[in-house]
Amino acid sequence: MEIIKNGKNEKPLIRVEKLSKHFGVTIALNEVSFEIPKGVICGLVGENGSGKSTFASIFAGIIEETKGEIYFEDKLWKPCDVLEAQKNGVAMIVQETGTIENITVAENIFLGQEMLFSNGLFISRKKMFAAAQEILDDLEISSFRADTPTHRLDMQGRKLVEIAKAMYWKPKVFTVDETTTVLSHTGRQLLYSLMKKLTNNGTTVIFISHDLEELEEQCDIISVLRDGEFVGTLKREEFDTDRLKQMMIGRNLEGNYYHADDEGYSDEVVLRAENITTLEDLLCFNIELHKGEVLGIGGLSDCGMHTLGKALFGAEKVLDGKVNLGDGTVIDNTKTAVEHKMGYMSKNRDKESLALNATVKENIVSIAHDVNRMFGPIISFKKEAGYAKKQIKDLSIKCASPNHLVSTLSGGNKQKIVFGKWMGVDSQIIIMDCPTRGVDIGVKAAMYKLIYDMKKSGKSILLISEELPELIGMSDRIIIMRDGEISAEIQRSEGFNEQKLIDAMI
Incomplete structure (x- = not known):
């Protein structure tokens, strides 16, 4: 595919020919063929499980293809690992956490490259910190320094570290996989500016996102995958949201899938926080959640809303004040919360809501011991199997079997498992922190319907979100x-x- 950019006729930098990837019986990519020109921002879009991250991971040297070829700069491209890919100009920001907590920012940036700063038998940490700080300064990242321990950073901070690490390699291809969902407005603008700067200097950016508006604003071309197959590529002048949706899901999707009715909610208070203070973020904070209410919580990334969700569920220590249910039960730990039919869906899904190295079944039944008990403390394996299969069926979780490892699933299917955990035990109050982060429009529509159905059945939802359309x-x-x-x-x-909401945030 050739396009005109900056007055030049750009030829393909990357050529993919009949690329396939199988995970056991699961086909993630099925003989995919397409091209990406040099010096463009190429959006890569598709529903969860369409193969976007799989392709990006093969290209970045994270996993190997099953068959087929990729050509990069007209040469067969088959890196043996990530380091080889980086040395040859291919850098990637992964969808989930790509940093190590117990080392500094500088040590993360130069992980595996420490010998660059060797001084005889020793590593000069001073030189390493200075080099890392120079990269941070060039990117205008000022919220932390190179010697900051990484465990002190939030998700946005860690993503910025990954971006800094990628820039060290001066990449010819820079892949951004679902990164903007954890960035604040400022963080997103920094990334957008960087992508434009890179493409103006001849770098190709592969931008994976589920936000169609974002893709249309930032990209020069958008390529679409569906069920592991290539559907087509649109140039900027061809961008159309409805057309992209149809290409992604293979059918027309109604544009308005939000809760549009003003049905109100009960006066009954089911959860109350009274003057709660936490170590960070919250000071004498008060809030009430009613039966049958969807209460939206919004703000900038450091406003305290994520801490609030944890504090209400007993996962964040409350130093003063109290959280209690409508019947007066005090919630000061997660065990009490779960026993009283509360649920919590963390923004950091892979780290706090799922056991990635466990199976789909093991994750779904992890809090359902009472439901699947045979007698006394004895759990019925037969009940557990039926229980897990029901959630998989009801939520249309795409997996080879209940024994499929969660780590191999797409973001949308992982999130369906989190929903299934709490819905299966009939949770009456669910705190949802960015529940649709990193999921496609089809899964979003299904989740919004679940939330609305829960509301109509009298359940109460605390919806913490960084997406204004979702809150509204x-x-x-x-x-x-x-x-x-x-x-x-x-x-x-x-x-x-x-x-009105933005004015209140700033």
Whole structure:
């Protein structure tokens, strides 16, 4: 494929020919063939499980293909590992965490390259920190320094470290896999600016995202995968949201899949926080959640909303004040929360909501001991098997079997498992922190329907989200947080709009 960019006729930098990847009986890529020109931002889009991350991981040397070829700069491309790919100009920001916690930012940036700073038998940490700091300064990353221990950083900070690490290699191809979902507005603007700068200097950016509006704004071309097969590529002048949706899912999808009705909620309070204070973020904070309510919580990334979700579930220590249910039960630990039919879906899905090295079944039944008990402490394996199969069927979880390892599943199917854990035990209150992060529009639509169905059945949802359309579309009431306090509280009946919410955030 050739396109005109900056007045030049750009030839393919990457050529993919009949590329396939099998994970056991699961076919992730099926004889995919397409091309990516030099010096463009190429969006790569498709539903969860379409093969986007699989292709990117093969190209970056993380996994091997089953068959087929990739040509890079007209040469057969088959890196033996990530380091070889990086040395030859291919860098990738992975979808989940790609840093090591117990070392510094500088040590993460130069992981595997420490000998660059050797001084005889020793490594000069001073030189390493100086080199890393220079990269951070060039990227205008000022929220932490090169000698900062990585475990002190939030998810956004760690992604910025990964970006800095990628830039050290001066990549010819820079792949960004579902990174913007954990970045604040400032972080996103930094990444967008970097991508434009790179392409202006001849680097190709492969940009994987489920946000179609973001893709249309940032990309020069968009290539679509569906069920492991290549569907087609659109040039900028051909971009159309409805057309992209149809290409992704193979059918027309209704544009409005949010909760559009103002049905209200009960006056009954099911969860209350009274003057709670945490070590960080929250100071004398008060909030109430009602029966049958979807309460949206929004704000900038450091406003305290993620800490609030953990504190309400007993996963964050409350130094003062208390969290209690409508019947007066005090929630000060997660065991009490789960016993009283509360659920919590973490923003950091892979680390805090799932056991990646366990099976689909083991994850789904992990909190369902009471449901699957035979007598006394004895668990019925037969009940567990039926229970897991029901959740897999009801939520359309794509897996080879209940014994499929969760680590091999797409982001959307992982999130369905998290939903299944809490829905299976009939949780009455569920705290959802960015529940649709990293999932495609089809899975989003299914999750929004689940949330709406739960609301209609009298369940209560605390929806923490960084996506304004999601908050506006799904919430009965929205609370905007700023600096650990409530900046605004708006009812659906008063009318939601993005500008009003943004003004409250900043």
